[in-house]
Amino acid sequence: MTVLTINKLTSSVGAEVVGVDSDRLAADDALGAAVLEALEDNGVLVFPGLHLEPQAQVAFCRRLGEIDHSSDGHHPVAGIYPVTLDKSKNASAAYLRATFDWHIDGCTPTSDEPPQKATVLSAKQVAERGGETEFANSYAAYEAFSDDEKQRFDALRVVHSLEASQRRINPDPSPELVAKWRARPTHEHPLVWTHRSGRKSLVLGASADYVVGMDLDEGQALLAELLDRATQPDLVYSHKWSVGDTVIWDNNGVLHRAAPYDPDSPREMLRTTVLGHEPIQ
Ligand code: OGA
Ligand code: MN
Numbered sequence: 001m002t003v004l005t006i007n008k009l010t011s012s013v014g015a016e017v018v019g020v021d022s023d024r025l026a027a028d029d030a031l032g033a034a035v036l037e038a039l040e041d042n043g044v045l046v047f048p049g050l051h052l053e054p055q056a057q058v059a060f061c062r063r064l065g066e067i068d069h070s071s072d073g074h075h076p077v078a079g080i081y082p083v084t085l086d087k088s089k090n091a092s093a094a095y096l097r098a099t100f101d102w103h104i105d106g107c108t109p110t111s112d113e114p115p116q117k118a119t120v121l122s123a124k125q126v127a128e129r130g131g132e133t134e135f136a137n138s139y140a141a142y143e144a145f146s147d148d149e150k151q152r153f154d155a156l157r158v159v160h161s162l163e164a165s166q167r168r169i170n171p172d173p174s175p176e177l178v179a180k181w182r183a184r185p186t187h188e189h190p191l192v193w194t195h196r197s198g199r200k201s202l203v204l205g206a207s208a209d210y211v212v213g214m215d216l217d218e219g220q221a222l223l224a225e226l227l228d229r230a231t232q233p234d235l236v237y238s239h240k241w242s243v244g245d246t247v248i249w250d251n252n253g254v255l256h257r258a259a260p261y262d263p264d265s266p267r268e269m270l271r272t273t274v275l276g277h278e279p280i281q
Contacts, residue, residue: 004034006042013137013254014237015042022052025060032063035248039118040197043254044135044237044247051244052122054080054270061272064248065117068273070110075270083121083269097169099258101206102136102231105251105273107160107280108187108207115251117276121269123241131261132238134231138201139253141230142192156191157212158223164209188212189280191226193252196278201253202230203280230255241269252278 006015015038025031039045052060058079061067071081074090087093106115121133145153163181167173173181189203191211204227211219238259239247249256261267 004031004038006038006045008042009044009046010235010237012140012235012237013042013135014044014046014239016046016048020047020050022050022056025050025052026056029063031060036064036118039248039250040253043137043139044239044249046239047246047248049242049244050122050246052246057120057122057246057270057272061118061120061274065274065277068116068275071273079272081271081273082124083271084267085263086266086268089268095166098165098206100260101165101168102227102255102257103165103205103207104138104203104255106276107189107203107205108162108165108184110184112187112279114276114279116273117252117278118248118250118274120246120248120272120274122246123243124268124270125266126241126243127261127265127267129261130259131265131267132240132259133247134236134238134257134259135249136231136236136255137253138204138230138255139199140235141202141204141226141255142200144229150192153226154190154192156214157188158191158203159186159188159209159212160203160207161186161209162207165206168206193280195252199253202226202255204230205255227255251276 005018008015054077058067067079072078075082082090083096084090085093085096104115105119162184166181191203193201193203208223210216211222
């Protein structure tokens with residue numbers, strides 16, 4: 001059995017994996033299952049200074065599940081997507097400003113795919129200032145509710161849209177842009193996601209637009225309050241990147257965002273996502 005040596009980074013989310021180098025990632029067949037188990041337990045795994053080559057990152061991600069190829073074409077290696085605000089490296093960079101708000105990847109898919117199970121980022125270039133990635137445990141956020149709150153919130157449903165997340169960073173869009181956003185279908189999700197494991201997590205973040213059947217302002221105020229409670233600093237792990245770090249997070253139980261950085265910064269993360277098979281229900 002493969003045993004990973006991990007050190008918890010905070011009491012609620014994140015752990016550092018030590019003693020794994022990129023050769024072992026490539027050679028150790030049992031590592032995939034061990035990483036998935038540690039990810040379920042910790043939400044975020046940090047591999048410091050791994051300096052994983054893009055092909056090796058994709059090969060490693062294959063041990064975790066099926067690779068998401070829906071964003072291919074922005075990088076020569078299939079399965080790699082560059083996360084950067086530099087338009088010369090990624091033509092759709094403008095959309096990525098939405099990563100500055102708390103979110104869960106894959107809440108507004110093009111059809112009905114479940115959120116990606118895991119997202120992997122490796123730091124190719126880092127920002128001189130800012131640009132940390134912050135993570136909050138959305139299982140712990142649910143667990144912190146009182147029994148009354150659990151009962152009340154278990155029943156709520158929330159509509160998510162690309163428009164909601166884009167409007168936060170672009171409040172005065174052209175009609176053409178709005179039409180483009182609206183071409184993506186909206187999705188109604190329960191506020192509380194009950195997983196096959198029996199665990200429950202909150203489905204919140206930038207894509208959450210309104211609460212079904214609730215007064216618009218009241219519902220949006222509730223969503224803002226719950227997000228605020230879920231992302232209190234003492235519940236957050238903030239990863240300060242060094243070139244060569246690789247970080248994996250579990251979209252089933254983690255909210256994340258990028259801390260602000262200079263839009264002209266060369267910061268570039270190479271991203272691979274692993275498809276999920278758990279519908280939000
Ligand atoms: C992402 C994302 C955050 C970051 O790639 O899904 O949210 O810090 N990235 O770049
Ligand atoms: Mn993201």
